Amino acid sequence: MSKTSKVAKNLYRNRELSWLQFNARVLQEAEDKTVPLIERLRFIGIFSNNLDEFFKVRYATIKRIVEAGKGGRRVLGGISATELLEEITQTVIEQQATSLSILNSIQEELQKENIYIIDETELSPEQDKYVLDFFIQKVSPSLVTIMIGELEEFPKLKDSAAYLAVRMKMSKEDVTFESKINYALIEIPRQIDRFVELPTEGDKQYLIMLDNLIRRCLGNIFSIFNYESITAHMIKITRDAELDIDSDLSRSFLEKISRSVEKRSSGDPVRFVYDKNIDKETLEFLMNKMGIDSTDSIIPGGRYHNRRDYMKFPSLGRKDLLYEAKEPLRIPGLSLEGSILEKIAEKDYLLYTPYQSFGYVVKFLKEAALDPKVKSIKITIYRLAESSQIAGALINAAKNGKDVTVQIELQARFDEAANIGYAEEMQSEGVKLIFGVTGLKVHCKACVIERLENKKVSRYSFISTGNFNESTARVYTDYTLFTSNQRIGKEINKVFDFFQVNYQIKKYRHLIVSPHYTRNAIYNLIEKEIQNHEQGLPCGIRLKLNSLSDFKMIDKLYAASQAGVKIKLIVRGICCLIPGVEGMSENIEVISVVDKFLEHPRLFIFENGGDPKIYISSADFMGRNLDNRVEISCPVYDEDIKEELIDTFEICWNDNVKARIISQDSDNDYRRNDKPQIRSQFKLYEYYQQKLK
Missing domain, CATH: 1.20.58.310 (Polyphosphate kinase N-terminal domain)
Incomplete structure (x- = not known):
């Protein structure tokens, strides 16, 4: 077969x-x-x-x-x-x-x-002196070293921290330990950069990894012991990150999440990675002590673990070895100088980061914070930047007497601690906080402000596919729609009403909101394309997603394919749908684009008989987004913006440089053809440059 x-x-x-x-x-x-x-x-x-x-x-x-x-x-x-x-x-x-x-x-x-990453055996005398000084001044004060050989209870190793497992063969003269083989663990400090730049020699640049720098200084660390030989090999343990939230009613939700995040560091181990050159005796000792069992993933690796630290590899002043930095562009017709609200009152605008400046989102909130006519601000927050101008603008608004309501998701995976800190800060400054709905994560990205104009309340909103985070906006591609459409503003208010009185399920005519409506709404949109095909009307489905894993949604797409509807899918990550199978999915094509930026937007385009229905969304087609989270898919009504969204989809679809074909064989083949080269992320920047002309 x-x-x-x-x-x-x-x-x-x-x-x-x-x-x-x-x-x-x-x-x-x-x-x-x-x-x-x-x-x-x-x-x-x-x-x-x-x-x-x-x-x-x-x-x-x-x-x-x-x-x-x-x-x-x-x-x-x-x-x-x-x-x-x-x-x-x-x-x-x-x-x-x-x-x-x-x-x-x-x-x-x-x-x-002329860039050299050297180890402890390759240091010149000058570099060796630098390393010893660096160790004494910077590393030694931060070092945690545990003598584990004779401990009755093995210490709890931190999740994803890297450790050097040290084996000492004691000399005959040693009287400190009963055993002639002893063990220690050195935790690699996380607060010190993993790559230490050494003094240059001529035009050559040198770096040493922190682990090798510590290996060079083992004699300094263990100088009080009498040993014949000493070796150090790296190990790492990964723990289950599921939050275990207690049911103590006396604690606030903020307190429960805080405690649960603290407990995560001692979750059950799920993966053990070790240097494959470690001696067998040391490996067995460690695995027995740590209780590593057959259901854990045990992976022999190289000399270095925590290679995630390469994400922060220093630039070394070598711009020629980096992507060219491009300044985010302006949105045509929308200035960062004057009033952004006045402009949005006239028409809708679309922001596509990082091609265009995230500064428009910050400007919107800062203007709202100062404008005496603005009476209230409501916003959802999932992940914030480490130093967040968004949080600063909201606090500023509260200090200016605005009614500021923030729905902050404390269970945003791996950002819980940061969000807890922001929640406490905003709460202390008079911002009203909502901590979501029991059993549901709030993953939608929306903001609505209310402004008193001629004795009437006007609403200004923005809805996004991504987080309100200045840092990720530089590397994640995302759409944000700015609108003064009063119907959309009212319906965002309904979502906030649901947060506070969640036994009342609201009805919406414009927004598609999870967990109550998204699944059936998308089913109906797909069904309409099937009917249009049967009636000989223009039909087709174009979707851009991060993930597609919901089996029932996949079944619906298979049914559309079998009815003859052409379907184009751009799926960055998980795709459980199998395209191109005769009799099942022959009308479905799937590509994935991985390049300089992280593809993050969700865009739904339904041909709708020649009058396309288009939505931007926070929701992927995963069970959790459809049924277990609060998500918003927002319709786009402005004809120019609809055309712009179709253009951006097609540019991405036509990528023949960084697009991979998702096929039955799962082989990640690049899409190659005889057409002129289109690298979609670079082409999109050019597209927006042209719009400014």
């Missing part, structure tokens, strides 16, 4: 294996020699960081299915949970080996550019 027919036998691709295919596309960017050299290193970091989060969340979930004694085939797309854990581990071992090979080749290329 061929590979193709074997895949086609299943209706869906497994979600976890599909995600690993997405991460393989990230790794392709690290391998691509047309990508600037330092950027390639950073893609190694992104690949590794993605993998860490995958194990904390998805692998941990599958492990819980196994431990509960369940098969899981129905929810996992036809594979058992036990088989899936094995396949994940095998795939990850292969990907890690590939990433190590790519890393080695990048380092060879760096040497051609």
Whole structure:
């Protein structure tokens, strides 16, 4: 049986294996020699960081299915949970080996550019002196070293922290320990940059990794002991990141989330990664002490772990080895100088970051904070920047007497601690906080302000596909719609009413809101395209998503394909739909674009008989977005903006440089053809430059 027919036998691709295919596309960017050299290193970091989060969340979930004694085939797309854990581990071992090979080749290329990443054995006398001084001044005060050889209870290792497992063979004269083999753990400090720049020598630049710098100084750390030999190998443990929220009614939700985040650091282990050159005796000692079992993913790796740190590899002043920095563009007709609200009162505007400036969102809120006619601001917050101008503008508005209401999602995965800090700060400054709806995450991105104009209330809104975060807006592509459409403003208010009185389910004529309406609304839009095809009217579906994993939604798309409706899908990450299968999905094409920026917008285009219905959305087609989160899909009514959104979709669809074809074979082949080269992210910048002319 061929590979193709074997895949086609299943209706869906497994979600976890599909995600690993997405991460393989990230790794392709690290391998691509047309990508600037330092950027390639950073893609190694992104690949590794993605993998860490995958194990904390998805692998941990599958492990819980196994431990509960369940098969899981129905929810996992036809594979058992036990088989899936094995396949994940095998795939990850292969990907890690590939990433190590790519890393080695990048380092060879760096040497051609006179950039050397050296280890502790390659230091010149001057560099050695610098390293010892650096260790004493910067590293030693931050170092946590635990003598584990004779501890009765093994210490709890921190989630995703890197440790050097030290083995000392004691000399005959040693009387400190009973055993002649002793062990210690050194935690690699996270607050010190992983890459330490050494003094240059001529035109050569040198770096040493912090772990190697510590290896050089083992004699300094363990100087009080009498040993014959000493070795250090890196290990890392990844823990289950599921939040365990207690039911103590006496605690506030803020308190419960805070405690739960603290407990996460001691969750069950799900992955153990170690230097494959570690001696067998040390490895067995560690695994026994840590309680690593057969359902954990045990991965032999290279000398260095936590390769996510390559995301912050220093620029070294080498602009020639980085992507060219391009200034975000203005929105035609919308100035950052005058009143943004006056302009939005006249017409809708679309912002597409990072091609255009996120400053428009900040400007909107800062103007609202100062404008005496603005009486209230309501906004949802999912992830904020580390130093957030958004939070600052909201606090400023509250100090100016505005009625400011913020729905802040305290369970935004891995950003809980930051959001707790902002929540406490805003609360202390008079901002009203809403902590969501029991059992539902609030993932929508919306803001509405109310302004008194001629004794009447006017509403100004913005709705986005991405977070209100200045940092991610520089690297995530996202749409934001600014509008003074009063019907949309009123319906955003209804969403906020639902947050506060959530036993009342609101009705909407314009917005599509999860968890009550999105699934059926999208079904109806798909069904309409099927009817249009049967009636000989223009039909077609174009979707841009981060993930497509809901089996029922996939079934609906299969039904449209079988009816003859042409479907184009741009899916960055997980895609459980299998395209191009005769009799099932032959009218569906799927591509994925992975490039300089992270593709993040959700865009739905339904041909609708020649009068396209277009929505921007915070929701992917995943069960959680459709049924278990508060999401907003917003219709676009402005004809110019509809045309702009179709243009941006088509530019992305026609990418033949960075687009990969998602096929039955799951092989991540680049789309190549004889047409002029279109690299969509670069082409989109040019598109918006042309609009300014």
